[in-house]
Amino acid sequence: MTVSFNLNGNPVQFEGDPQTPILWVLRDHLDVTSPKYGCGAGLCGACTVHLEGNAIRSCSTPVSAAAGKKVVTLEGLPQKMGQALQSSWIEFDVPQCGYCQTGQMMSAADLLAKKKRPNPEEIKNAMSGNICRCGTYARIEKAIERAAD
Numbered sequence: 001m002t003v004s005f006n007l008n009g010n011p012v013q014f015e016g017d018p019q020t021p022i023l024w025v026l027r028d029h030l031d032v033t034s035p036k037y038g039c040g041a042g043l044c045g046a047c048t049v050h051l052e053g054n055a056i057r058s059c060s061t062p063v064s065a066a067a068g069k070k071v072v073t074l075e076g077l078p079q080k081m082g083q084a085l086q087s088s089w090i091e092f093d094v095p096q097c098g099y100c101q102t103g104q105m106m107s108a109a110d111l112l113a114k115k116k117r118p119n120p121e122e123i124k125n126a127m128s129g130n131i132c133r134c135g136t137y138a139r140i141e142k143a144i145e146r147a148a149d
């Protein structure tokens with residue numbers, strides 16, 4: 001079966017099982033490797049991408065759910081948002097091993113798209129589903145506050 005969707009502004013197609021998780025379609029078929037495989041069970045957030053403007057777990061969302069819709073990865077964030085997050089992540093030296101960070105940034109982008117100036121509690125709540133084994137949470141929270149400035 002063919003599933004067509006829009007990826008970062010471009011039309012793309014996937015030929016195969018429509019139950020294939022979006023994560024594998026992105027990584028293995030479309031060579032977009034910013035979303036990472038962490039738990040594969042919707043629990044860690046490393047695979048976070050946006051589907052129709054909402055952060056989703058691409059490891060546990062079948063590509064059929066993206067048919068005719070817009071998928072955005074870190075590479076396709078609106079320029080202003082992408083730059084704000086990138087520079088605040090650099091300023092606060094956020095990543096340690098870095099593996100979870102694209103997922104963290106995609107959740108942060110989802111939050112900031114919906115709430116211009118989230119307070120610390122809103123940031124904590126919005127980011128609570130993204131796990132970081134290195135414990136970079138405090139820096140992530142500061143970076144989000146800065147990106148919201």
Ligand code: FES
Binds near residue numbers: 037043046057
């Ligand atoms: Fe998708 Fe962990 S890899 S939530």
